[in-house]
Amino acid sequence: MPTVLITGVNRGLGLEFAKQYRADGWRVLGTVRNRRNAGDDLASLDIELHELELTDFSTISALGHALRDDAVDVLIANAGHLGIRDMPIDNIDLQSWETSFRVNTIAPVALVGALLAPLRRSVQRKAVAISSRRGSIACNDTGGRYMYRSSKAALNAAWRSLAVDHAELIAFVLHPGWVRQTGMGSSLADVGLEESVSGMRGAIDSATAASRGRFLTWDGKELPW
Numbered sequence: 422m423p424t425v426l427i428t429g430v431n432r433g434l435g436l437e438f439a440k441q442y443r444a445d446g447w448r449v450l451g452t453v454r455n456r457r458n459a460g461d462d463l464a465s466l467d468i469e470l471h472e473l474e475l476t477d478f479s480t481i482s483a484l485g486h487a488l489r490d491d492a493v494d495v496l497i498a499n500a501g502h503l504g505i506r507d508m509p510i511d512n513i514d515l516q517s518w519e520t521s522f523r524v525n526t527i528a529p530v531a532l533v534g535a536l537l538a539p540l541r542r543s544v545q546r547k548a549v550a551i552s553s554r555r556g557s558i559a560c561n562d563t564g565g566r567y568m569y570r571s572s573k574a575a576l577n578a579a580w581r582s583l584a585v586d587h588a589e590l591i592a593f594v595l596h597p598g599w600v601r602q603t604g605m606g607s608s609l610a611d612v613g614l615e616e617s618v619s620g621m622r623g624a625i626d627s628a629t630a631a632s633r634g635r636f637l638t639w640d641g642k643e644l645p646w
């Protein structure tokens with residue numbers, strides 16, 4: 422069976438991705454910041470856990486080293502950082518904004534860099550970034566969320582470059598919808614957790630060379646950058 426590597430599997434979308442891929446018999450490699458954060462739900466899944474702190478790039482290199490002789494068919498760069506929602510621009514929290522860029526933009530690209538050999542060695546060679554509609558400049562008509570929006574827009578730009586520079590991979594960006602039962606969603610959100618993840622898995626499964634460099638929603642629609 423193919424292998425998927427998912428970041429941030431201890432909760433939210435990452436945990437649901439791990440559950441669904443395992444249920445389909447995939448080999449699942451999951452990352453958590455700290456194994457002690459792995460709850461009962463995760464412990465009951467038969468997945469290989471690795472520790473990864475995305476603000477500490479030495480842990481990204483260590484993961485690449487641990488998997489250097491492995492094959493990873495699908496990388497899902499899922500873990501994300503919301504940052505401060507309502508930051509007044511006359512009181513910028515530089516540290517939190519930097520963390521957003523480290524976690525949401527730089528670390529996912531560094532992860533692909535660290536896993537180039539395992540991705541190239543695989544059959545599917547897919548590198549997927551879980552971005553957000555809030556990272557779309559064209560869709561931004563409500564403003565605010567400077568940290569989150571700018572770091573996801575930068576992720577989109579970087580992933581597009583990745584898709585152009587690494588034509589040996591199928592690199593594209595997904596928006597999961599606004600999803601219930603997740604840290605970044607809300608009980609008021611319009612998409613269910615299982616529905617979002619099964620939709621994104623469908624988009625990943627059906628991705629071909631024509632998917633390179635695209636920005637798609639969980640239900641397969643194209644988003645403007």
Ligand SMILES: NC(=O)c1ccc[n+]([C@@H]2O[C@H](COP(=O)([O-])OP(=O)(O)OC[C@H]3O[C@@H](n4cnc5c(N)ncnc54)[C@H](OP(=O)(O)O)[C@@H]3O)[C@@H](O)[C@H]2O)c1
Nearest residue numbers: 429433434454474475499500501553599600603604605606
């Ligand atoms: N939920 C939505 O409605 C929605 C909408 C659009 C986009 N997204 C995107 O979808 C992805 C998953 O969202 P979610 O709602 O499932 O989020 P979530 O429930 O808040 O989970 C976030 C995950 O990211 C991990 N993480 C955060 N900072 C990290 C760091 N520095 N190093 C390593 N891991 C880190 C968290 O680990 P800890 O538990 O250790 O903090 C957790 O596993 C994110 O990229 C998000 O931007 C979500």
